[in-house]
Amino acid sequence: MKVFFEKEVDSIQSIAIDKLVEHPYHKEVYESSPSSMLEESIKRTGDKPIYPIVVVPNPENDMYWVVSGMGRLATLVQLGQNEVEVKVLPYPCEETVKNLIVDLNKQRIKTGKEKLMEFRHYCNMYPPKKGVRGYNRYEIIGKELNLSKDQVKELLITNDFYCGEGDIVLERIFDNTLSNNQANTLKKCVEQQLEKFNSTDVFEKLSHGNFDFSRLDYGLKHLDPRDETEYNLLKSYLTRGITLMEFQKKLEQYGKVENRVKNHEDNKIHIPSNIDEFTLGNAHIIKGDNTKVEFTNPYEKPVNCIIGSPPYGDRRTNGDGQRKETGHGMNGQEYAVYLAETYQKYVPFLAEDGSIYVIVDEYRLDNGSFSCYLEHFVIEMVKRGLFLVGRYIWWKDNPMPRSYADKDMVAGYEMVYRFSKSSNDYYCNDDLFLELDKTTIKGFQEGCTNSDKKGNTTRGTEYYQSHLKKLRNTLSDQTCRDIIKGNVANPEDFFRQEEEKRHTSTSPIYLTSTLILESTRPNDVVVDIWNGVGNTMTSALLLNRKYIGVEMEDNYFQQSVRRLITTEQWLSEVTKEVKNTLKEYTGEITPSSEFSISIPVEQVYVES
Ligand SMILES: C[S@@+](CC[C@H](N)C(=O)[O-])C[C@H]1O[C@@H](n2cnc3c(N)ncnc32)[C@H](O)[C@@H]1O
DSSP, rough: OSSSSOOOEEEEEEGGGGGGGEEEEHHHHOOOOOOOHHHHHHTTTTSSSSOEEEEEOOOSSSSSSEEEEEHHHHHHHHHHEEEEEEOOOOOOOHHHHHHHHHHHHTTOOOOOOHHHHHHHHHHHOOOOOOOOTTTHHHHHHHHTTTTHHHHHHHHHHHHHHHTTHHHHHHHHHHHSSSSSHHHHHHHHHHHHHGGEEEEEEEEHHOOHHHHHOGGGHHHHOOTTTTSHHHHHHHHHHTTSSSSSSHHHHHHHHHHHHHHHHHHHHHOOOOOTOOOOOOEEEEEEEEEEEEETTTOOOOTTSSSEEEEEEEOOTTTSSSSSOOOOSTTOOOHHHHHHHHHHHHHHHGGGGGGEEEEEEEEOOBBBBSSBOOOHHHHHHHHHHHHHEEEEEEEEEEOOOOSSSOOOTTTSSSSOOEEEEEEEESOOOSOOOOOHHHHHHTOOGGGGOOOOSOTTTBBBBSSSSSSOOOOOOHSSSSSHHHHHHHTTTTTHHHHTTTSSOOTTTOOSSSOOHHHHHHHHHHOOOOTOEEEEEOOOOOOHHHHHTTTOEEEEEEEEHHHHHHHHHHHHHHHHHHHHHHHHHHHHHHHHHHHHHOOOOTBOOOGGGGGGOOOO
16 A cells, blocks of 8 residues: 655645645545535634645645645635635645545545545556455455445446446435436346437436336336426326326327327428419419509409408507507507508409408507597498498407406407498398308307317317308318318417417408308309418318418418418318218219319208
């Protein structure tokens, strides 16, 4: 055994604190910080620690390496001392100074990490030596650390395996919060699923002593701890928060969701962003500002109905939170004129017996009072030669929460105004009135655009937006639910790419469908100059009308195009189902194009 110093060498000296630096090896092995416990005891012993800080001179300059007492030094600095009494030992060689550091810190209360570092220190100090008689490496290291030779042997194997990214496992073993057996079970899993253990983070996540390690292998085979959601599920299984059966059930649900997401991703349709018009089957979508863009109509017949919901004036945005949208900064009168002028541009395209439906909601001015733009708007439309021929309320089952700030008792509705070119010679579908009179169709009464991620409305009932089944008596419940996928107010919506913004103010399909049925015949042309993500389009396509949409925002234009493709595809697939159903009622149908169906809608009503 090498000894550090031949004879008594200690000398106590007062040294300025800025000359004292922690030795790099001390820093590597130990964690030092000032302690309030030490502060009190140092105060009791005349502002000096009982055991002095130990230093060695740095052979390269006039500084000193601190080899023991960093906690004491930090405490003295905190107490405001500029100079401290230290014990100065002569500098031995670099290797010996490392041993000195560990020896001087023997009495320290150590963390798992410090114990691990000391263990490694002794492993380096006593390397394997073959053929040296009487040299038992495990025994000597064990003596230094108060461990049996078998413990040392086992720790050496574990250290070799986890050293590096798995250090946290070893630290926990030395901290006594993880057993060697648990570490061994974890080791088997690491060997089998190495790809999941590619970071320190995963070792940290999976080496908790309170886990049931007999569950680890099964859990890890099904879940990937690198994913936070999967890890949380795994954790609740490993901590026995859930039973095996519950775990399996959750895995099943999880798998279904995963598959759904995968299907959704795989089926994404990418639309080139440089197109400003898209036509397919029975719909034509134009990208542009409706006040300026050229209105192109590929159908060679006039428009029978314009349906739409303009932006909400100065009130709110359609999802991007920007305050630069149409109507922002305008008072009620200005906005009314703006809207009426916009509609005026489209009147020449409207059939003589056609209708304009405007779905509108009031907004408040900065001073708190209503803008009254609805009233002004009706007057502005009438000034431009249009007649107000219908005035409905769109009643919302699950409106936005009532606003105390706005002092509104009721806010669960919007207005729908119907205008036409003539006061009495506009087309009306009497059959629709008959159907509504039968009261089997709830029409305006159900559904709204607000629902949670699971498709439930905030009022608790299932979100069941489309009443097309009842309106047409042709579609299955499931089909009606599938249509809802188009509702982009939901995060799981079908047409929006993940990076695209969600439209927050879409019109429900039952509303636009009812208005279309009231004012048009099959194959008529329906237009929405505030297309958004195309709910009016979906209604028109499902009701076998032609559609033209105008949308300013590229983002919503893209979503609508994708929606058009999917809806037309879907329609061509269900044509068979619809055909068969219809045959029972009408005897015949004639598809008008590959992607469209020609159904005499008004003839298919039956008692339900
Ligand atoms: C209230 S939302 C209508 C949503 C639509 N009904 C739906 O269900 O998706 C109004 C839409 O008009 C668009 N818009 C606003 N100003 C426009 C303009 N000047 N020209 C064309 N579109 C405009 C907005 O981007 C928004 O998508």
